[in-house]
Amino acid sequence: MLRVSLSARRVRHDYQGIVAVAPVTVPYVRYSIRTAHWFLARALAELLRVAGIDKASVDGLCVSSFTLAPDTAIGLTQHLGVAPRWLDHIPLGGACGVVALRRAARAVQSGDADIVACLAGDTNHVDSFRLTLSNFSSFARDAVYPYGAGGPNASFAFLTSNYMREYEVARADFGKLCVAQRENALRFEHALFKKPLTLAEYLDARLIADPLRLFDCVMPCAGADAFLVMSAERARSLGLDGVRVLSTIERHNGFADDPIQVRGGWALDRDDLYDQAGVGPADIDFLQVYDDYPVISLMQIEDLGFCEKGAGARFVRANTFDWNGSFPLNTSGGQLSAGQAGAAGGYLGVVEAMRQLTGVAGARQVSAAAVGMVSGFGMINYDRGLASAAAILAAD
Amino acid sequence: MDSAISIEAGGVARGDVGGASVLLRLAAELVSGQIRVVDLTQTLAPEFPQISLPPEMGQCWPFRIEEVSRYDERGPAWYWNNFSCGEHTGTHFDAPIHWVSGRDLPRNATDTIPPEDLIGPACVIDCTAESAADADFLLSRSFIERWESVHGRIPARAWVLMRTDWSKRTDPVAYQNYDETGQHTPGPDAEAVRFLVEERQVIGFGSESIGTDAGQAQYQRPPFPCHYYMHGAGRYGLQCLANLDQLPPTGAILICPPLKIRNGSGSPLRVLALVPA
Amino acid sequence: MVREFARPRRKNPVLRTRLPNLPPGGRSRVALGLTAAAALGRFELQRCRDCQAVQYPPVEACSRCLSVRLRWELQSGDGLLIAQTELAHSNDLFFRERLPWRLGMVRLDCGPTVVVHLHGDCLPAPARVRVDARLDRSGQAVLFALPDTETANMADDPQLREFTCDPRFRKVLVTDGRSPLGQALVEHLVKAGADLVWVGQAEPWKQFPGLDALRAMPQVSIVPLDLTDSSSVRELAAEIGGRVDIVVNNAEVHRTHGIGDRQGIETARLEMDVNYFGLLRLAQAFGPALRARAADGPTGAVAWVNLLSIYALSNYPPHGTFSASKAAALSLSQCLRAEMRSAGVRVVNLFPGPMDDEWNQTVVPPKVSPAVLARALITALKSGVEDVFPGDVAQEWLERWRDNPKALERELAG
Numbered sequence A: 001m002l003r004v005s006l007s008a009r010r011v012r013h014d015y016q017g018i019v020a021v022a023p024v025t026v027p028y029v030r031y032s033i034r035t036a037h038w039f040l041a042r043a044l045a046e047l048l049r050v051a052g053i054d055k056a057s058v059d060g061l062c063v064s065s066f067t068l069a070p071d072t073a074i075g076l077t078q079h080l081g082v083a084p085r086w087l088d089h090i091p092l093g094g095a096c097g098v099v100a101l102r103r104a105a106r107a108v109q110s111g112d113a114d115i116v117a118c119l120a121g122d123t124n125h126v127d128s129f130r131l132t133l134s135n136f137s138s139f140a141r142d143a144v145y146p147y148g149a150g151g152p153n154a155s156f157a158f159l160t161s162n163y164m165r166e167y168e169v170a171r172a173d174f175g176k177l178c179v180a181q182r183e184n185a186l187r188f189e190h191a192l193f194k195k196p197l198t199l200a201e202y203l204d205a206r207l208i209a210d211p212l213r214l215f216d217c218v219m220p221c222a223g224a225d226a227f228l229v230m231s232a233e234r235a236r237s238l239g240l241d242g243v244r245v246l247s248t249i250e251r252h253n254g255f256a257d258d259p260i261q262v263r264g265g266w267a268l269d270r271d272d273l274y275d276q277a278g279v280g281p282a283d284i285d286f287l288q289v290y291d292d293y294p295v296i297s298l299m300q301i302e303d304l305g306f307c308e309k310g311a312g313a314r315f316v317r318a319n320t321f322d323w324n325g326s327f328p329l330n331t332s333g334g335q336l337s338a339g340q341a342g343a344a345g346g347y348l349g350v351v352e353a354m355r356q357l358t359g360v361a362g363a364r365q366v367s368a369a370a371v372g373m374v375s376g377f378g379m380i381n382y383d384r385g386l387a388s389a390a391a392i393l394a395a396d
Numbered sequence B: 001m002d003s004a005i006s007i008e009a010g011g012v013a014r015g016d017v018g019g020a021s022v023l024l025r026l027a028a029e030l031v032s033g034q035i036r037v038v039d040l041t042q043t044l045a046p047e048f049p050q051i052s053l054p055p056e057m058g059q060c061w062p063f064r065i066e067e068v069s070r071y072d073e074r075g076p077a078w079y080w081n082n083f084s085c086g087e088h089t090g091t092h093f094d095a096p097i098h099w100v101s102g103r104d105l106p107r108n109a110t111d112t113i114p115p116e117d118l119i120g121p122a123c124v125i126d127c128t129a130e131s132a133a134d135a136d137f138l139l140s141r142s143f144i145e146r147w148e149s150v151h152g153r154i155p156a157r158a159w160v161l162m163r164t165d166w167s168k169r170t171d172p173v174a175y176q177n178y179d180e181t182g183q184h185t186p187g188p189d190a191e192a193v194r195f196l197v198e199e200r201q202v203i204g205f206g207s208e209s210i211g212t213d214a215g216q217a218q219y220q221r222p223p224f225p226c227h228y229y230m231h232g233a234g235r236y237g238l239q240c241l242a243n244l245d246q247l248p249p250t251g252a253i254l255i256c257p258p259l260k261i262r263n264g265s266g267s268p269l270r271v272l273a274l275v276p277a
Numbered sequence C: 001m002v003r004e005f006a007r008p009r010r011k012n013p014v015l016r017t018r019l020p021n022l023p024p025g026g027r028s029r030v031a032l033g034l035t036a037a038a039a040l041g042r043f044e045l046q047r048c049r050d051c052q053a054v055q056y057p058p059v060e061a062c063s064r065c066l067s068v069r070l071r072w073e074l075q076s077g078d079g080l081l082i083a084q085t086e087l088a089h090s091n092d093l094f095f096r097e098r099l100p101w102r103l104g105m106v107r108l109d110c111g112p113t114v115v116v117h118l119h120g121d122c123l124p125a126p127a128r129v130r131v132d133a134r135l136d137r138s139g140q141a142v143l144f145a146l147p148d149t150e151t152a153n154m155a156d157d158p159q160l161r162e163f164t165c166d167p168r169f170r171k172v173l174v175t176d177g178r179s180p181l182g183q184a185l186v187e188h189l190v191k192a193g194a195d196l197v198w199v200g201q202a203e204p205w206k207q208f209p210g211l212d213a214l215r216a217m218p219q220v221s222i223v224p225l226d227l228t229d230s231s232s233v234r235e236l237a238a239e240i241g242g243r244v245d246i247v248v249n250n251a252e253v254h255r256t257h258g259i260g261d262r263q264g265i266e267t268a269r270l271e272m273d274v275n276y277f278g279l280l281r282l283a284q285a286f287g288p289a290l291r292a293r294a295a296d297g298p299t300g301a302v303a304w305v306n307l308l309s310i311y312a313l314s315n316y317p318p319h320g321t322f323s324a325s326k327a328a329a330l331s332l333s334q335c336l337r338a339e340m341r342s343a344g345v346r347v348v349n350l351f352p353g354p355m356d357d358e359w360n361q362t363v364v365p366p367k368v369s370p371a372v373l374a375r376a377l378i379t380a381l382k383s384g385v386e387d388v389f390p391g392d393v394a395q396e397w398l399e400r401w402r403d404n405p406k407a408l409e410r411e412l413a414g
């Protein structure tokens, strides 16, 4: 019913003339004694270097970070010595990359900013993950953390076990995705995991929270990812290859009445996503999903229309997912094999899609990649991820 | 003549015997050991048995002690305690005002008692065997008269101490000696008390158990005769005494000043006896 | 199936005694409503008074209609277990020491989906379960899912035992064996499987009925303990303090006076000396060792019980000074609870209405019998509640007090 009312609304403006350029990564490290500010500063400096612009030309700034506290984007302007006329702080975790892209695109399109630097990054001290978990949200503090303090592992164990039972998914199905992503990661210089993963290793790994085992869980780390959003004209004048934004969606707290999460907000908005882009699932050359746990990858594959709900396992068995497979997925290894640098995990898919579409993905380059999709998912506020977002991008 | 009477005859007040001051002689004999000082006091401690009345009545406090500091953060270089207790806790003195029969007498409270009443000769009546045989043993007039027949007549203004060796009962249960009918401890009967008060003019009566009266004295006529007659006549009581076995039947001098509590009915005190070695 | 809890082996004395860790205790203020109810053994969730939606996690406004008229209401807890997991890893010290740890997600029949600690006898999802709110060692409420039908050794689930204070195989100090209540407590603690019950006797020369029966129980050891005497309390603590797992402070002085019908303060002072200062002395002497032994194996130190009175909530003028002493004790027990919380030792307060004892001789029934009160305490220990209001009078007073404390004050004034 909700879908009907959504599809009946007026047509949205397109993102004509806007491009994202200069995907950069501040190399991930397992632990760092630096602060988030250090990683975000490195990311901005790298953007300026790659784009060949000076700091003053950046008049828009968009920031995502879990470990910036007590600062937010506004405090960061003083740290970085920038004076943007458009500023945003997006605390959406795994959805922050897509959301930053769509908001920055609108800012440039409307003329509120000319060049927006989108930054996401976090540090990872030895104890910062636990501290982030214990104060992640008031619901988590009241109703999740006191239950074993397992963090997202426990929450995703529920979702995974329910999903497996409900839709007859085997651990080997998840394992197939993880093994393929590791294969991709071996071809991505910034990935933290440097050794191949076999299905047997995946299946027999140390138990974390039944049914989740070690390789179902991301490894928290420190690092940053960033990109610039500007007009296509400006990009051309700077000699930068950009990607176009064909369409985007975001949705928060969709399907609140589901007893347990088996789908995300994408399922509410995917028709809108494809309609605006003028393409269908078959036209997508690769998919970058938010993969904090493989069950979420499967959920996105279904909810974004690549197969029917509940057909994920069959889809997995029918396809291959490495960079040159039948369905290239998370071609930089995803967070499961590259590492989860806090909020940068929400940018990982965006910068990888940009690299693929501009042909700089090197040894993992998807051949003839023209249209790609990035999907984001974030914020286990209580029992489910609240934020969902997706974008379809195309080579310029 | 026995020694109690000879001291009486010697007359402390005269102050001069054979050319030397009695007090100087006393001092000399204390130093030389010819006179021994016997402590008749029980140690004040929380576990020392306390008189116990029916629970709906007012209760006398047991001895309680709380440390104020002990060379610590509460007082770095000194150790001291606060203690609390009733006027009738431990080895203690009963003033006439303690009992209703003595309430209107002059100089009847701890602060007004004539100080000369607080030092005097002691006659010790040994009831040890009788008390061991019968915890409810009552000291009778005839028992006293038998004692006098051996040790001489009790002089006026003397303390009469009833020795029972009750103080040797270090187990509180045995000391209190309660059963479901109450306490069972020895004491004087009414006739004996009247005899001591009226015919011997004693200054006071002392016991080793809790109370100058017997444990079952509420059933005597009048109830608690020792309290009733002694205090009614302006005489005193001493209770929970110890070491009476170290005193001679006669010849000891008792020193028993209570604390000078305004209008006090009694007080815990240190009771000393001077005894010829 | 959960196995019957077996007597733990004797402790290896050369091994270090573990220090207690607590589960995460941070909560928003609104979530403390769950704790407030769980402290009484009740499972309550907020219900919207406008749209009737039941809320969870606790919220400031109805997540359906935005009304702020939310009221905590009793819930049955019936629901469907829709997913479960067993943690093999945790970021928290308390849980790390207790892995693996079972958790579940339950769709309550009343609406919300809740994350729960999961009893070992719950069948795999989907399965019917019964959710209850329990206090964890941090003193905060959490939800616990139990099988919907009783199983053989339900109380012995190792996870559930982390939330309860079962006297079985534990060593208990009952501070007064003289009163009929004290004797009933001892009897029920022994019946509940206590290994050893030390029973305090304040005035050893006073014979009392029931003493021989106490002595006849092999688990019982009569010890001298006078709460008005600091040295007596300290001496006993020195002797047995390092072995006591549960302190039951039932010693009390109860006299039936107000202000005007009794001259002086001696009786009131005695009440304070036992009911208030006695608790203070006991807590100073026994508290530290109890805290230190809170993680001493599966039968380590676990609880402190205070006999208060329903009169602690609001003064009952015919027993006015007694009421005041119990109010003081209640206040001190809150301090004790705060201090014991750092070790996870639960402070349980009993608030009986008039007991059927000599000091309530002229109070008309209903009165709580010692046996009923003792049973209520055992139940409280086994279920892990903090505040117990046994008996009809206590329940009625509690209800009146929660409804309008000022009104209760006036009602009690006669």
Ligand SMILES: [Zn+2]
Pocket: C048, C049, C050, C051, C052, C053, C062, C063, C064, C065, C066, C067
């Ligand atoms: Zn509502």
